[in-house]
Amino acid sequence: MPVEKQPGRPFSLWIYLLIVFALSWPIQVAFVVWGQTELLSYSLSSLAMIMVTVGTYIAGRYVFKDSFADAGWSLGKPVHYVLVIGLGVLLWVVPTLAGLLMGSYSWPAGLLVSQVVLVFLVKFIGVLIPAFGEEFGWRGYLLPRLAQLHTPRKALLIQSVIWWAWHLPTVVGIGFMVAGTGAGAGAGVAVTVLAVVLITIVPSVMHAVIFSYIWAKSKSLGVATVYHAIYDSLREAMERTTGFAPITDLWTNVVITIIGLILLVKADWKTLLSGKSR
Template sequence: MVAVGTYIAGRLVFRDGFEDAGWQWGKPGHYVYAFGLALFLWAFSRIVEQLLGIYEAPKDVNITTILAEFLLSFTITLIPAFSEEFGWRGYLLPRLFTRYSTRYALLLHGFITWVWHLPVVVVMGTQLGGNPLISVPLIMLISLIPTIMHAVVFAYIWSSTQSLAVATVYHAAFDEVRDSIEGTVGLGPLSQNWQMLILTILGIALLWKAKWKVKSRKVLD
């Protein structure tokens, strides 16, 4: 639906096109970094949990099972991942850059992506147990800053590579490294909190220090 809405906006409503969306493949190294970051966020912390005995994996699961599940789900997830990257980074963000300061545009686009994911966040809150009037607002509050900062990370990947393809691969890798591990060996408390901590720190650092490739374009009212 993100891609459909974006296409309608760019072709039928505002008619400003998608020339600045990032129609480049990027360099091979970009994809290595994209996969590396996804593995660092999920697999690294899971390995640490296993080595320290914090969260033990089931005895009947092996690396082949994890890889097979990842490859299948990663291939399928490329489609919705591209949809979001096309909408949030390829279309929304360049237009926010023309109206607001770089930092404000990044934060605003991150907040919008958080709002888009609120149905998932609400479901997570109801699954925590207890009173949903407490658990749902709590999980919403906890997810707000990490989600916005992760959007900044997504934006930097897209901006620095000028490639929707690289951003899409990172998006799919992030989701499916997580889901493949969770569906096979499980995610312990370190794994679940590690990625939020790292993404928050990384997002703040990029927001504060990174040099952003912002293209000037005509604003259509």
């Protein structure tokens, strides 16, 4: 995807990451340490996501003097939204239904479907702006610049690993939480945290591939943002209402990995990232 460039400092990945991580990682750490209530958890996690856009704007506007014209400002097509909503349902709702059919999961007594939908809608609205914060930075800005410096798949993988690495404070926090609950009993805190970190690498990198494909195929930050919001809000709504079926985590990670690998290998990334599929 071509990047319109004004006279300024050549793009530097390390300078860009320094700015974005410096603004957002401390907030992620605060989220892990102090995000004990729902309000603090939402506020800190959302602010960390928004800081990706703030850092991107500072880097692009004042350091590299870039244009943001090719970030993906079109709305996208209705079919794109239908497909990303369907993907969110496949990842989070289907395993719950499968658990009910297999008898390995029971619907909570007294819980109405309308209550689940309401929680989802509230969380979806609440996460839209933070989701845009990430998509503008990682997909709309970073990926096309990497694609000018590397082959399309190499650029894609670099961006995907960076996206995983950006989540590390939260992932490490989850590792400590797992160790604290005794789920990693006998392994020790350090080993448990390391295991959680390593387990997240492949699904996270493959999920970034999916995000990138959605953005590149639709040429729309709107579609990518809606998918991000659908994914996060469905996960949180179901976790807080129905609870996860025993197969949910495994199902979600396996499906993401399979779809990501297929897209990584089969998609025409040269065309997608050059903007020729407009």
